[in-house]
Amino acid sequence: xxxxxxxxxxxxxxxxxxxxxxxxxxxxxxxxxxxxxxxxxxxxxxxxxxxxxxxxxxxxxxxxxxxxxxxxxxxxxxxxxxxxxxxxxxxxxxxxxxxxxxxxxxxxxxxxxxxxxxxxxxxxxxxxxxxxxxxxxx
Amino acid sequence: xxxxxxxxxxxxxxxxxxxxxxxxxxxxxxxxxxxxxxxxxxxxxxxxxxxxxxxxxxxxxxxxxxxxxxxxxxxxxxxxxxxxxxxxxxxxxxxxxxxxxxxxxxxxxxxxxxxxxxxxxxxxxxxxxxxxxxxxxxxxxxxxxxxxxxxxxxxxxxxxxxxxxxxxxxxxxxxxxxxxxxxxx
Numbered sequence: 463x464x465x466x467x468x469x470x471x472x473x474x475x476x477x478x479x480x481x482x483x484x485x486x487x488x489x490x491x492x493x494x495x496x497x498x499x500x501x502x503x504x505x506x507x508x509x510x511x512x513x514x515x516x517x518x519x520x521x522x523x524x525x526x527x528x529x530x531x532x533x534x535x536x537x538x539x540x541x542x543x544x545x546x547x548x549x550x551x552x553x554x555x556x557x558x559x560x561x562x563x564x565x566x567x568x569x570x571x572x573x574x575x576x577x578x579x580x581x582x583x584x585x586x587x588x589x590x591x592x593x594x595x596x597x598x599x600x
Numbered sequence: 601x602x603x604x605x606x607x608x609x610x611x612x613x614x615x616x617x618x619x620x621x622x623x624x625x626x627x628x629x630x631x632x633x634x635x636x637x638x639x640x641x642x643x644x645x646x647x648x649x650x651x652x653x654x655x656x657x658x659x660x661x662x663x664x665x666x667x668x669x670x671x672x673x674x675x676x677x678x679x680x681x682x683x684x685x686x687x688x689x690x691x692x693x694x695x696x697x698x699x700x701x702x703x704x705x706x707x708x709x710x711x712x713x714x715x716x717x718x719x720x721x722x723x724x725x726x727x728x729x730x731x732x733x734x735x736x737x738x739x740x741x742x743x744x745x746x747x748x749x750x751x752x753x754x755x756x757x758x759x760x761x762x763x764x765x766x767x768x769x770x771x772x773x774x775x776x777x778x779x780x781x782x783x784x785x
Contacts, residue, residue, distance in 0.1 A: 466665045468627065473666035476620045477673020478681065482604075483613030486674070487709045489687055492697065495770075495777040498690040501610055506751055508614025509621075513756025516622045529628040535757035536630055538744060545761050548742030549750075549768020555735025556769060557776035558728060560710070562747045563740060564633035566733075567667045571674025574710050576720045580733035585644075587737025588637040592652035598742065 477568045486568050488560025495557050544600040555587075605683045621752050629662060632749035634740040636663050678709075700785040728784070735772075743768060 480486045483505055494502035517535065519525075525533045556562050559580045561569060566584065569577040591598075608616075621631040638653065639660040646653035687706035697705045702713050712719065719725040740746040743765045745754065751769070754762020 466662065469629075469662045469665040470669040470672075472620055472623055472627075473669020473671075474673040474676070475616070475669075476666070477670035477675075478677040479608070479613055479616040479620070479673075480670075481674050481677035481709075482608040482681065483610065483616075484607055484687055484709075485613065487687055487706075488711055488714070489689055489693070489697075489706050489709075491773075492777060493689055493693040495773045496693060496696060498693045498696075504610030505614040505617070508611050509617040509752050510614075510755045512615040512618035513621055513752060514758070516618060517757055520622075520625075525626075527626055527628040531628065533625050535625065535753060535759075538750075538754060538759050538761040541761060542764060545743050545764035546768045546771075548739050548744070549765040550739070550772035550775075551735050551768075552739030552743055552746065552765075553769040553772020553774075554776045554780075555732045555737075555739055555772070556747075557773040558735065558780075559714075559732030562633070562736060563637060564670065564746070564748055566736075567633070567636075568670050568674035569709065571671035572678035572709060573675070574708075574715060576715045576717055576729075577710070579720060579726070579729045580736070583730040583733025584737030584740075585637050585640050587734035587739075588634075588741045589641045589646055589650070589653075589737075590734070591738045591741040592638070592641065592646065592650045595652050 476564070477571060480565060480568050481572060486561070486565035486572070491557065491560045541600055544598075547599070555584075604681055607682075607685070607688070617752060618756065621748070621756065624666075627662075630749070631753045632663070632745055633667070634737075634746040634749065635660065636667050637737050638741060639664060700781060702785075739772070 484490050485505055490502055493499045520533045527533050561577065561580060563584065566577055566581045624631045639657045642653040642655060642657040689706045694705045702711050714725060714728060720729060745765060750762040750765040755766065
């Protein structure tokens with residue numbers, strides 16, 4: 463049980479950050495796709511910049527994980543079609559309901575219970591991908 | 601304390617998200633929220649019918665615990681760490697939303713026009729949320745990740761597939777907001 467506590471705390475922090483940054487708000491996503499505010503771009507941009515720096519530093523000092531391996535990010539499979547097509551499908555849904563997977567869970571926590579409809583539909587969408595996977599271009 | 605209760609600026613929030621990603625890597629895991637959707641399918645027994653869900657989901661329990669933490673974090677942040685103030689949207693966004701029939705913009709996290717139970721249970725409202733959710737769940741697995749896996753983790757590690765996926769996120773999002781919204785609302 464105790465090994466899970468650290469993951470719970472990471473999730474707790476993540477949930478708080480996404481609410482306090484308003485990144486869980488449907489309105490902020492709409493505004494982002496309208497290019498009418500820097501807010502969301504600032505969040506993603508500063509997250510990526512910080513992330514790049516942290517990964518560069520950990521590579522330089524050969525930082526090891528708690529499991530004793532060198533800290534690395536798993537490589538994504540190579541390909542183009544799955545990323546551009548799958549990404550576009552994701553984007554259509556993201557803009558339509560204003561929530562990506564992380565915020566779906568977090569919004570439920572804020573008491574916006576109707577998001578459960580979106581979450582159930584997303585689970586079903588993932589299930590349908592599993593069924594159709596071998597028929598799709600990747 | 602006052603600073604915590606106010607909305608957090610992007611230059612605080614963004615680095616905090618990067619720290620979440622980094623801590624999970626330090627724990628020997630990868631930041632990815634949409635993987636949990638696949639795990640939930642597997643827990644529901646989808647592995648009996650579809651090979652894609654035939655994997656050792658118990659190895660993914662840590663990620664479900666992250667989700668549980670995120671839900672509680674959402675509860676705490678919303679109920680105890682927030683002054684009740686409107687979201688400070690740009691003036692033009694408010695005008696555009698009003699023109700589409702969205703009023704009370706920014707008074708809550710989600711627009712009641714889409715997420716109040718009354719509207720959720722109307723045919724149009726239900727279709728919007730289920731189709732939107734379906735596309736998110738389908739697209740994220742097809743692309744092999746969502747905002748956390750590609751936009752944050754993938755871009756931070758300078759991976760080209762993630763950049764392509766993020767371009768895809770924006771192609772889809774821009775088509776939806778600029779071309780499809782005016783038809784829907």
